[in-house]
Amino acid sequence: MVKTITVRKGFDIKLKGEAKKRVMDVEIDSYAVKPSDYLGVNPKLMVQKGDMVKVGQPLFYAKENPRILFTSSVCGQVQEIVRGEKRFIEEIQIKASKVQESVSFGEFALDLMDKEQVIEKLLQTGLWTLLRQRPYAVIPNPESCPKCVIITAFSSSAYAPDYNLLTQGREKDIQMGIEVIKKVANCKVHLNVCGKNTTAPEILNLKGVQINRFVGKHPVGNVSVQISRLDPMCKGDRVWYVDIQDLAIIGRFFLSGRIEKDKIIALAGSEVKNPQYYRVRMGACIFPLVNDNVNSQNFLRFISGDVLTGKSIAKTGYIGAYDNLISVIKEGNYYEFLGWIAPGLKKFSFYRTFLSGFTNLLPFSRRKPVEIDTNMHGGKRALVLTGEYEKVLPLDIYPMQLIKACIIGDIDLMEQLGIYEVDAEDFALCEVIDVSKTDIQSIIRNGLELIRKEMGE
């Protein structure tokens, strides 16, 4: 039975440069795996510069749990291992070869395998890393047991890609992925779709899952908000979640025996000449996509992910492991004369202290898309109780108090204020509308990391 859930709080941001609904193929020969995409993973290398790797060959493993392998999505030569501060591995760059060979994983059939065998298969192939767990947004421990699994089939953020397009023609893969997940997790599986926009039969006809239609503004697409409405978390609970495209990759492997980490990603942003969708492989270099496709007069910021939570990458950087969107916006390194007192007809603001803020009262479809840049629009200040965070956070928690608890690192207080229910991304809107320009997401992330270390997970 389909359940409809309405979320009232939140704020939709309408930006210029949404991706047009057409999918392009593009030739890319440079790929990279970035260990920093996987939170809480301490990578131990298994390859060296110059090695030849095949599709599915492990590149590194997690020191915390050597069973968790991270495998290559292409066949080719390890071109460079980029190290950063304290010699932390930032990127393992691979130059793809013409002929794609893959590691053989033998013959197998899902029906004949038991839970342990399936988990082992997922770990071997590196597909386990496509799953993530709340709290902490980390790769789940294969020995742990979730209370439910959430498959996200929509995004509510700015420049959100259209999942109807992303899942086109992959019904069988996704259905197989669901069977795999059910075997591994042995609990209820939720498929969360957008109440308004999800129309694809590939998604809506899936079997064996509880389909939930979510209606509301951003951050309704965030996993924490969905969990809070479906099956609220308590201390010690674990919920696994996976993006529907990643699930299709898992399903594909169990259908064909081959690892095909192909995805459709959106390229969007006010500075992109032809914002559209591309079919790429995980970890692809974005340079061929953006090379001639962006306005070159301005300084630009390339973001893997959405503008609220994504990571800044170079023009020659690589797509993050869990991202299916590249956003390109203007850098905002300019001074603005008396900008804080200007009437602000064209500024982006949540508040009605600017004239443009009044357009937020209009229904979403009638609002004009705004252009944004990366300027902070003000200096950093002390936190001030404005009572505005609560308006964009549809969770039953006190955001300001939780932020302060994270700053002082008081674990008891964080627990009491519901840290297990949230992730940094839930505070992205709070961060955007914050008048004291505090970096709230990193504060929450640090709080979560502190607890994760304390709990020994």
Next chain:
Amino acid sequence: MKWLRDVLDNLKPNFEKGGKFPWLHSTFDAFETFAFVPKTTTSCGAHFRDALDMKRTMTMVILALMPALLFGTYNIGYQHFHSINPSLAFFDGFWDNLWYGIVKVLPIIVVSYVVGLSIEFGFAQWRKHEVNEGFLVTGMLIPLVMPPDVPLWQVALATAFAVVIGKEVFGGTGMNFLNPALLARAFLFFAFPSSMSGDNVWIAQKADAFSGATPLAEMMIGAELPSASWRNIFGCNITWSGFSYNYRHWLMEDYAFGIYWRSTYGAYL
């Protein structure tokens, strides 16, 4: 505004570390960011931010205080002339009332801002952070809770006490648990009760013959709500405080300081 930007860019190195006046860095920063919104860009977290900043937020709070300030200013003049001539109606001699009020109020505002802001700038410099705009509101609230005849040196003392004890010793804006504006008044109330309480302080240069006790004081000696009707209380034009700008003030006057009020405005201070 290129020329101004150039001037500031030329001056800037003097105030940086290694320049001539590094001890004036926060002050320079305050004036520079007043003229120009800085060009800093997002470095972590969300890649874009709302156009609203603390300066504009506090400006909005000050704008919201304006009606109360204007009414209070007028009422000071009116109460003064009313005490001389009890038959005076509220709008009689409008300009006289207003002018009288301005002459009383403006010096208090100036003293409050000058004293408070100097301390704020000093502490910001000492702690090596930016000047927080919160005091712009505090500096306006302090005159709003003072009697019109209060000596200016007392205003200065109270403001200094409020900023230092009420805010800075706890770590500055955002760390204080006391409301500085109310602390200023509480300080005067206990340190100089004669200029803060009694029959005489709430009407500027009250005529001796006029009885101007606050309604609660009148009720205490057995009078039956002499001048206070609900309409008067909420309409505000009665005598309990120089600014007597709303019923909240009345509650504050005769009951405990603070807690009630802090829940409303305190967040901004």
